Amino acid sequence: MKSFSPKDLSLxxxxxxxxxxxxxxxxxFASSVDNQGNVNLSPFSFFNAFSANPPxxxxxxxxxxxxxTTKHTYENIREVPxxxxxxxxxxxxxxxxxxxxxxxxxVNEFVxxxxxxxxxxxxxxxxxxxxxxxxxxxxxxxxxLGDKGGAGNLVICEILLMHITExxxxxxxxxxxxxxxxxxxxxxxxYCRVIPDSIFRVPKPTQHLGIGxxxxxxxxxxxxxxxxxxxxxLAGVKExxxxxxxxxxxxxxxxxxxxxxxxxxxxxxxxxxxxLGKAALERGETDLAWAYLLAxxxx
Numbered sequence: 001m002k003s004f005s006p007k008d009l010s011l012x013x014x015x016x017x018x019x020x021x022x023x024x025x026x027x028x029f030a031s032s033v034d035n036q037g038n039v040n041l042s043p044f045s046f047f048n049a050f051s052a053n054p055p056x057x058x059x060x061x062x063x064x065x066x067x068x069t070t071k072h073t074y075e076n077i078r079e080v081p082x083x084x085x086x087x088x089x090x091x092x093x094x095x096x097x098x099x100x101x102x103x104x105x106x107v108n109e110f111v112x113x114x115x116x117x118x119x120x121x122x123x124x125x126x127x128x129x130x131x132x133x134x135x136x137x138x139x140x141x142x143x144x145l146g147d148k149g150g151a152g153n154l155v156i157c158e159i160l161l162m163h164i165t166e167x168x169x170x171x172x173x174x175x176x177x178x179x180x181x182x183x184x185x186x187x188x189x190x191y192c193r194v195i196p197d198s199i200f201r202v203p204k205p206t207q208h209l210g211i212g213x214x215x216x217x218x219x220x221x222x223x224x225x226x227x228x229x230x231x232x233x234l235a236g237v238k239e240x241x242x243x244x245x246x247x248x249x250x251x252x253x254x255x256x257x258x259x260x261x262x263x264x265x266x267x268x269x270x271x272x273x274x275x276l277g278k279a280a281l282e283r284g285e286t287d288l289a290w291a292y293l294l295a296x297x298x299x
Contacts, residue, residue, distance in 0.1 A: 011065050011150045016187060019045075024184025024192045028059040029086040029096055031110075031125040032076035039117065039126060040072045041109035043088065043096050045185035046152060055159035057085055057135060060145075060152035068149040072105055074142075081139035082123035083157055086131035089181045090193050095130075122160045132168050132180055136161040201284075203236065210236035220293055225274040230281050234290065241287040249291035258295075270296050 006014045019025075028047035032040050046060035061074040077083055088096040092115075099109040110117050116129035120136050127134040137157035145152040168179040182194045192198070213221065213235045221231065240246075249255060254276060262269035273292050280289035 015065065015150060019185075020187030023186045025186075027088055027096065027183065027185055028057070029088045029092075029099070029128065029131060030059060030061075030073055031084045031086065031127060032073050032082070033080050033125045034072075034076045035079040037124075038076075038106045039108045039110060040076055041099050041113065041115070041128070042071065042073050043100050044073070047085075056140075057137060057157045057159060059085065059155050059157070061155065062152045063146075063149055065149040068147075070153075074153055074155075075105075077139050077142065077155060080124055082125055083137050083139055083155070084120055084123060084125045084127040085135045085137060085157065086128040087133035087180075088128075088183065089132050090183055091181065092128075092130055093183050093191060120161075127163065132165045133175075134163040135159045136163075205236045208238040210238065211240075217294075217297070219270065220274075223274050225271065225278050226281075227278075230278055230289075233281050233286055234293075237286060237290070240294075241290050245287065246291050246294060249288065250295045255292065255295045266296070 004014070004017060009017075025045040026047055028044045030042055030044060034040075042061075044059045044061055046062065048058065050056045050058050061071040063070055073083075095113040095115055099113040099115070101109075101112070103109060103112060109115075110126070110128070117126035118129045120127050123136045123138070127136065135157070137159050139155055140158050141154075141156045143154040143156070145154065164175065168175055170176040170179075177194055177199055178196055180194065184192045184194070186192055213231060216231060216235055220226065220234065223231075226234075255273070258269055258272045258276070262272065273296050277289040277292040280286075280292060
């Protein structure tokens with residue numbers, strides 16, 4: 001593994017590694033105004049949610065690395081401490097990218113990017129009509145992280161009002177990630193897209209304590225088949241399946257077939273049972289996976 005110190009690289013080199021490593025990053029498509037009412041719209045991928053009570057979003061319009069100048073968004077929120085953070089999805093990604101162009105101060109990126117201004121209810125900057133989600137925010141504080149090129153400025157925004165287009169909500173009024181079709185920023189010119197093939201569920205062990213890796217039998221921990229992710233799913237259960245279920249699966253057609261085919265080859269028997277267990281884990285059937293994996297112990 002190679003190691004890099006920020007002190008040994010140029011700003012552009014380290015910046016490239018940083019953005020390539022910390023991915024994907026959500027994008028704050030921020031609209032702001034100056035004290036003359038001039039509108040600015042620009043995307044920032046140094047962005048995330050940091051608190052629910054109070055509801056806080058933070059993004060960072062960094063100082064430019066080339067000439068150490070500040071960005072128009074930063075200058076605007078210093079004059080008018082309000083902002084709308086719009087969430088851009090795949091349908092908006094090209095227009096969002098266009099809005100990131102270094103237009104002169106006073107140029108309205110809504111116009112340049114072909115987007116529609118909508119008057120906000122509680123703040124002066126407009127929101128983006130085409131954005132599926134928008135947060136009207138008050139800027140509580142701006143924290144300067146440095147005074148050299150590349151230094152960030154943490155804009156701490158308190159959400160006053162949230163807008164969600166009905167098209168991205170499911171039957172329970174929750175945001176459907178597939179309908180949202182969000183994008184994330186990677187390094188260089190790369191983005192990623194939240195589509196069905198790129199999302200998956202990992203059950204949170206918040207309702208119970210998992211048994212942990214230290215409770216896994218050695219033959220499972222040393223399995224040539226199971227990955228670290230597979231082992232973590234097994235270690236996340238509160239307890240093992242009950243004996244009746246284990247016995248039922250041991251006598252199933254799938255397990256009986258493995259026992260018959262490899263009656264004199266325990267290593268191959270365990271390998272194929274582990275393959276059955278792995279397939280069950282990838283289907284989300286953790287109890288069934290445990291049953292397959294433990295079947296050989298009592299055989």
